[in-house]
Amino acid sequence: MREIAPFRVMEIMAQAKAMEAAGRDIVHMEIGEPDFVSPQPVIDAAIAAQRAGLTHYTPAAGLSALREAIAGHYQDRFGVAVDPARILVTPGASGALQLALGASIDPGDRVLITDPGYPCNRHLISLFGGRATTLPVSVENGYAVTPRSLEESLTEDVRALMLASPANPTGHSIENHLLRDLLIRLRQSNDRLLICDEIYQGLQYERPPETACALSGDDLIVINSFSKFFGMTGWRVGWLVAPKAMVEPIERLAQNLFLAAPTAAQHAAVAALGETSLEILEARRTAFWERRDFLYDALQQLGFGVGERPRGAFYLYVDAAAFTDNSDRFAQQLLAQTGVAITPGSDFGTHRADHHVRFAYTTALDRLAVGVERLRGFLRAGG
């Protein structure tokens, strides 16, 4: 417990809410949650399930209809055949991460994660008795783990490599041919897993998304979620694609950890994969794309180090070294002085964290514009 640091973003959010309650206007660029309400077909399906009295537990692995719908989605969207029996529905990606780590870590095992990266990963690893080793990733390599840095970190006790594509906080993706390179190196020992977090899948621009499910192997776990692209954060439904041999033990673990994902939310998730919903989500993706371009151009123009235009998620992770060597203080002062909420790099690791901040474009274009103007004034005034 002592190792679990609080998220700075939570403090920022709490402070922002207190300021709002006191009448201040806040531009929220700290929140990792789409601003859109869930698509109407999702809401309708939940209501129909509840009206029909479907209020009991589902099986621990999830509704068959949902597991099949997810498999259908892999087929339709990616042309990849995934056996529904390998798909386990979870309470959000959080549940899937717990299962993946809980099922693979023995006490003392090392898990490689990226820095910067999703902060919960490190904490979950240590909670299950493992040890996290960070692989620093940098803008120079498009925030990808390089085969060389992986090889240098592959000590005997490494049990798994966790990667996210598109990634939080950077928005960068790993293409499958690079992933395959990493997998080959990982396979120098038989007993290692690649855990791919694809929870921002679908929120991708310029290039169509790929899935690690296209790579075959009994050493690959893929994690996904209905929260981000599908806009279902509050429903708590995600999933995991496991190697066949791990399905049974992971299902047992699911029974122990959470019994099952929420029932109505699973019925809603089936609808999220339907045609009407996907059309709505496609329009939202376009909106996110516009926001990204607006914000990227604006931040570049203001003098932030923006690197290559990230092709996914809804984040820009930028270098603020021109303005600060203490991104925590920078974020705090920006909020206090201008009402613009962003997340400091320290939430995502230590590598160059003091110089980096994350902007989330999870608010409307006009609000982003207000935020940018306030930021401009803040920087002009010397921060």
Place this chain on the structure above:
Amino acid sequence: MREIAPFRVMEIMAQAKAMEAAGRDIVHMEIGEPDFVSPQPVIDAAIAAQRAGLTHYTPAAGLSALREAIAGHYQDRFGVAVDPARILVTPGASGALQLALGASIDPGDRVLITDPGYPCNRHLISLFGGRATTLPVSVENGYAVTPRSLEESLTEDVRALMLASPANPTGHSIENHLLRDLLIRLRQSNDRLLICDEIYQGLQYERPPETACALSGDDLIVINSFSKFFGMTGWRVGWLVAPKAMVEPIERLAQNLFLAAPTAAQHAAVAALGETSLEILEARRTAFWERRDFLYDALQQLGFGVGERPRGAFYLYVDAAAFTDNSDRFAQQLLAQTGVAITPGSDFGTHRADHHVRFAYTTALDRLAVGVERLRGFLRAGG
């Protein structure tokens, strides 16, 4: 993972379902889930929340309105004042158990649990790097942990005692004056916790329920759920009452483990605590009470060792030594030959498990009657 045994009840359920699919009529007395659909006010509140577009995350600790409603429930029903700030809403009691254990166990710590007891507890303890030590409890002591057996087990490395009241699988409750005795002994060292699982609270007969929240102390965590008494299994909402000093670290842990409980389900849970819902639930409690008496009398008459009439939950944990010394085989044969599904004692521990089976009265009285008649035939035929 290797230590996590599968639940026998899952195999029994899978087999029962396969038999049903093949046209057999099954009497389900294996399932730890109320047969009733959630009360209508619960469903209505969820639908209203979804219609209003409340599909985003709630705070990790849960909706303020729900935390306050739970505090109100403690006040109204038990006359106990609980600060809403000490109440954290969780995805089911499973989430609450994870938080309680995750926040209290350091690697190597011992946690005392009862045998028989809820099987997940042991697994969660070992998943978080702790070690479970079982305290055998027996019908002779009303399935309570005795002060003497507790004292004998209080080695230096014991960090917590977990108790359930009413308990699964026995249905027995611990009165607060006995709980206080145990707490006094636990306090011989400063650094120990009592974790009270009250997830069957409300499903109590003859005597009004008590809550461990009435006992003061900074070493007491109480776990509860909307699943059982409130009939909301598929919604995945529970809660935990923590000592003030543990609230902040537990909240951090919640952010890492699951972000938040499902949103619509939390709005539904507020309605579950309302007057209309409580009236419906009271009628259901009476129905469970009738079922208990019918089944208890019938099993006693058939020759099972039934002990004292358990005053809570919806289980009867009975001694089948007159018929078998292998309760696994007994349950399997009963299902195969008669279509009556029950749970063998081995799901709940090892202490006298071979002689014990659990009957759940989570099905209607007429179905229980059919089950009893088939059981009678099975026993007559020599099992």
